[in-house]
Amino acid sequence: MFAAPAEQKEGRGVNGYAYDSQERNEMFKKLAILSAALAIVGTTEAGAQDFYGALQKIKESGQIVIGHRESSVPFAYIGPDQKPVGYTMDLCMKIVDEIEKEIGVDSLDIKLVPVTPQTRIPLIANGNIQLECGSTTNTMTRQKQVDYAYTTFITGTKLLVKNASGIQEVEDLAGKAIALAQGTTNERAIKAAIEKFNVQDVKILNVKDHAEGFLALETDRVDAYSTDDILLYGLISKSKSPDEYAVVGRFLSFDPYAIMLPRDDSAMRLIANRTLADLFRSGEIEQIYDKWFTSPIPGSEPLNVPLSDTLRTNFQVHAFPG
Amino acid sequence: MKYNWNWGILFEDPYFGWLISGIQWTLMVSAIAWIIAFSLGSIVGVARTVDSRWARGLGTAYVEGFRNVPLLVQMFLWFYVVPELVPEDLGRWMKRDMPFPEATSAILCLGTYTASRVAEQVRAGIESIPRGQKAAGYAMGLTTFQVYRHLLVPVGYRIIVPPLTSEFLTIFKNSSLALTIGVAEVLFQARQIENYTFQGFEAFTAATLIYLVVTMIVVLIMGYVEQRARIPGYGVQREP
Numbered sequence: 001m002f003a004a005p006a007e008q009k010e011g012r013g014v015n016g017y018a019y020d021s022q023e024r025n026e027m028f029k030k031l032a033i034l035s036a037a038l039a040i041v042g043t044t045e046a047g048a049q050d051f052y053g054a055l056q057k058i059k060e061s062g063q064i065v066i067g068h069r070e071s072s073v074p075f076a077y078i079g080p081d082q083k084p085v086g087y088t089m090d091l092c093m094k095i096v097d098e099i100e101k102e103i104g105v106d107s108l109d110i111k112l113v114p115v116t117p118q119t120r121i122p123l124i125a126n127g128n129i130q131l132e133c134g135s136t137t138n139t140m141t142r143q144k145q146v147d148y149a150y151t152t153f154i155t156g157t158k159l160l161v162k163n164a165s166g167i168q169e170v171e172d173l174a175g176k177a178i179a180l181a182q183g184t185t186n187e188r189a190i191k192a193a194i195e196k197f198n199v200q201d202v203k204i205l206n207v208k209d210h211a212e213g214f215l216a217l218e219t220d221r222v223d224a225y226s227t228d229d230i231l232l233y234g235l236i237s238k239s240k241s242p243d244e245y246a247v248v249g250r251f252l253s254f255d256p257y258a259i260m261l262p263r264d265d266s267a268m269r270l271i272a273n274r275t276l277a278d279l280f281r282s283g284e285i286e287q288i289y290d291k292w293f294t295s296p297i298p299g300s301e302p303l304n305v306p307l308s309d310t311l312r313t314n315f316q317v318h319a320f321p322g
Numbered sequence: 323m324k325y326n327w328n329w330g331i332l333f334e335d336p337y338f339g340w341l342i343s344g345i346q347w348t349l350m351v352s353a354i355a356w357i358i359a360f361s362l363g364s365i366v367g368v369a370r371t372v373d374s375r376w377a378r379g380l381g382t383a384y385v386e387g388f389r390n391v392p393l394l395v396q397m398f399l400w401f402y403v404v405p406e407l408v409p410e411d412l413g414r415w416m417k418r419d420m421p422f423p424e425a426t427s428a429i430l431c432l433g434t435y436t437a438s439r440v441a442e443q444v445r446a447g448i449e450s451i452p453r454g455q456k457a458a459g460y461a462m463g464l465t466t467f468q469v470y471r472h473l474l475v476p477v478g479y480r481i482i483v484p485p486l487t488s489e490f491l492t493i494f495k496n497s498s499l500a501l502t503i504g505v506a507e508v509l510f511q512a513r514q515i516e517n518y519t520f521q522g523f524e525a526f527t528a529a530t531l532i533y534l535v536v537t538m539i540v541v542l543i544m545g546y547v548e549q550r551a552r553i554p555g556y557g558v559q560r561e562p
Contacts (some may be wrong), residue, residue, distance in 0.1 A: 013507065118513055122522045125325055144326055145520040182510075183517035205424070206504035219406060222415045 013164045041285060051103065053265040054130045059103045062095055067115035067123055067260075068132030073234030075153070075257070076134040079298040084112055084133075087292040091152055091276065092133040092259060098275040116209060117183035121145055122258050130268070132260035135231060137185045147265065148258035150280075150318040151273035154311050155311040156251035158229035160214075160236070162244055165223050169249045176223040178205035178215040186227045189253035210235060217245075228255050230305060237300045256314075275318075280319035331521045332528050344511030345532060351507060352497045356490060358433025366437060367444025368470060381441065388438035393431070395500055400431040403504040407469055428500035436493050443485045447478030480551045485530050487544035491537050498533075508532050 020069045051059050056062050068084040069076040079085040100108055108124055120136060124146045138148040139157070159178075161167040170193045178188040194202050207213040207223050213225040214235045225232075232247045241247060261269050279285040286307065291297075293305045331337055369381035401424065405413040420426055461471040485558055500562075501510035512529035516522035 090330065101387060121520055122516070125520075143520075183512065188518075206506070206510070215402065219402065220414070221405075221418070223424075264379065 005112050019281040027268040034174045035149060036215055038136075043251045053186060054127075054145075054262050054268040055103060055265075055271075058099060058108065058203075059105070059129060061109075062105065063109040063111055064131070065095075065111045065113060065115050066092060067120055067129035067132040067134075068092075071209055072135040072231060073300065074297050074303060076232075081298075084114075086133075087288065088102070088135065088152065088257070088259060090129050090292070091098060093281070094107055094279060095131065095149075095259070096274045098271050100280070116141065119213065119259065124262055125229045127262065130262060131169050131272075135167065135228065135257050136260050137228075137255040139185060139257040143263075144168075145263060146293045147269055148261045149261060149269060150276045151255040151256040151258050151314050152276065153230070154263060154308070154314060155228040155230045155255050155257065155258045157186040157226060157253040157255065158232060158247050159249045160217065160225045160232040160247055161223060162217065162247060163246050164244075167224055167248060170194065170252060171199055174199050175201045176226040177221070178226060179205045179213040179222040179225060181209055181213055182206050184227060185253060185255055190226050192213070211270050214239065226252075230303070233303050233305060234300075237303055242301070273318075274322075275317060277320045278322065280315040281322070285315055325523065326521075327524070328519075328521050329524055331515070331519050332524055334557060337515045337519070340511040340514060341508070341532070342507035344446060344506060344529075345536075346498050347425065347505060347510075348507040348532075348536070350430065351425055351500055352494045353507060354380060355429045355432035355497070356493050357494065358429070359436035362434065363440025364444055364475075366441035368448070368475065369472075370441065371448045372466070377378065380399060381445075385438045385441050388435050389442075393435055393496055394502065396431050396435055397428065397499055397503050400427040404415075407500070423558035424500070424504040428497070428505045432493060432496055432500070438487060438495070439489055440486065441493075442491070443482045444478060446476050446485075447482035450481055451477055478552070480553050481556075482553050483544065483548045487541065491540055494536055494540065495533065536559065553562045 015125075040302060047103060061223075068089060070084070072086070072088075074086050075088040076084050077085040096108060096110060100106065113123070115123055115129070115134065120132050120134070121142060121154050124132055130264075135153075136142075136148075138151065159167065159170065159173075165176075167173065170190065173194070178190065180190055191204075193199075203222075205216055207216055210225075210231060213227070216222045217225045218239070225235075231249055231252070236242050236245045236247070257271060261272055276285075279288070289307055289311075292306070293303050296302045329335075331475075332341065366381045366384050369377040370380065391399075407413075408416065411550040417423060434511070455473060456469060459473045464472065499505055500507055500510040501513070504510075506514075508529050512525040513522075515525040519525075
């Protein structure tokens with residue numbers, strides 16, 4: 001589907017990538033002098049000087065490092081051939097194509113790095129990865145450290161329970177146990193809801209990721225697991241006995257997903273947003289959506305979640321003219 | 323690196339409180355696990371030195387079983403697998419009604435694992451005592467129990483204080499693995515602070531310093547114990 005590197009190399013340092021603005025100004029001055037000198041000598045070498053930040057790093061190394069989630073069905077997860085696939089992965093590959101065009105390279109070496117809710121933000125912030133492709137909610141607090149492209153999916157927090165438990169809403173959790181993935185917006189949404197509705201005596205088990213949260217529910221360690229409802233449908237579709245589980249309750253949060261990018265790097269963000277706006281405008285986004293949300297997907301049954309009106313409007317709003 | 327530093331975050335409410343509660347969990351998990359490790363390790367270590375072939379075999383099996391499986395794997399085994407293996411009612415109790423299921427599993431795991439390492443040191447201590455001393459004990463009419471009680475165990479322990487210090491330090495550091503099963507110890511809280519504020523570098527620096535301070539205190543205490551427990555004139559040692 002897309003080229004993955006033959007071998008996964010170790011993560012690299014951040015040298016030569018990120019500069020604070022003062023350093024960058026210094027650098028630009030030097031580059032300006034250098035390019036002036038080169039122009040005098042008569043060379044037409046423009047190349048790397050035109051880029052900064054992530055694009056410069058990508059151009060220099062000939063490699064783009066993409067962080068991806070491993071169990072966020074169908075956004076980014078490990079498919080049957082042990083490579084990450086999914087809706088967000090497809091969108092990211094479109095962005096990689098656009099980056100290749102922008103910097104004039106035939107094909108970039110794509111290095112895939114698995115990330116978790118805890119590692120994704122530091123890895124973007126310290127420059128180890130240049131795109132994060134998964135199911136990351138765009139929040140204002142996170143924007144202090146990272147940047148986001150346009151929203152690509154809209155969902156919210158719900159509960160995953162076993163049918164037999166009879167739980168319907170967050171209020172029914174009184175005296176019950178729930179698993180929550182540390183570092184997710186859902187963790188906070190559920191804790192806030194428990195406080196708001198004054199639900200007594202709820203036991204919370206902290207888990208690392210969706211797979212572990214589902215394991216806790218499957219083995220009856222907890223009565224519910226909570227994350228974005230679309231991911232809960234993904235977990236059910238991959239489980240051994242999908243009939244036993246149900247997604248219940250009202251939306252407890254608003255979670256717009258977006259591809260995460262390095263902060264203070266508007267050239268990189270422009271390419272990502274331009275790619276997405278093109279897809280939104282041409283309607284190609286609906287084909288990609290249908291491929292992952294209404295058709296059978298690699299490794300599991302179709303999710304059967306048709307394009308919602310909210311998401312369709314979101315696509316229309318961000319289909320800026322080219 | 324593009325990063326907005328904010329060291330003050332560590333002292334803001336509620337993050338400061340989280341760190342304090344993390345320290346409490348780390349100390350509690352490590353201390354109880356050490357009590358288990360020390361007592362169980364002593365029994366297993368002594369068992370590996372006695373004449374009974376059965377006791378020696380059991381001791382060896384225990385040590386090899388527990389020290390040859392990665393600690394992280396053992397954490398998951400105690401937390402996820404053991405409740406599925408025991409009878410259903412007990413398993414359900416372990417998963418739901420047992421007080422602090424995560425911390426209890428972590429304490430049992432750390433304690434039994436470290437016991438295997440303590441046992442090896444106890445055995446090494448006892449076996450380093452010249453054979454003549456044991457023979458002398460028997461010659462004086464002591465029973466095997468008395469030989470261990472008054473001679474081999476007290477002398478053996480005084481020899482192994484330095485390596486035991488290492489084990490004691492390791493148990494504090496290993497307790498950080500308990501976060502993988504959801505125990506809210508120091509590193510867990512550091513990650514939690516990172517998740518809420520995205521000031522991960524400050525939070526992890528704080529965790530590093532906390533571990534350093536705790537382990538330095540242990541080193542000081544054990545240095546004092548070592549001084550007091552040293553057997554004057556025994557073995558090659560530095561002049562006092």
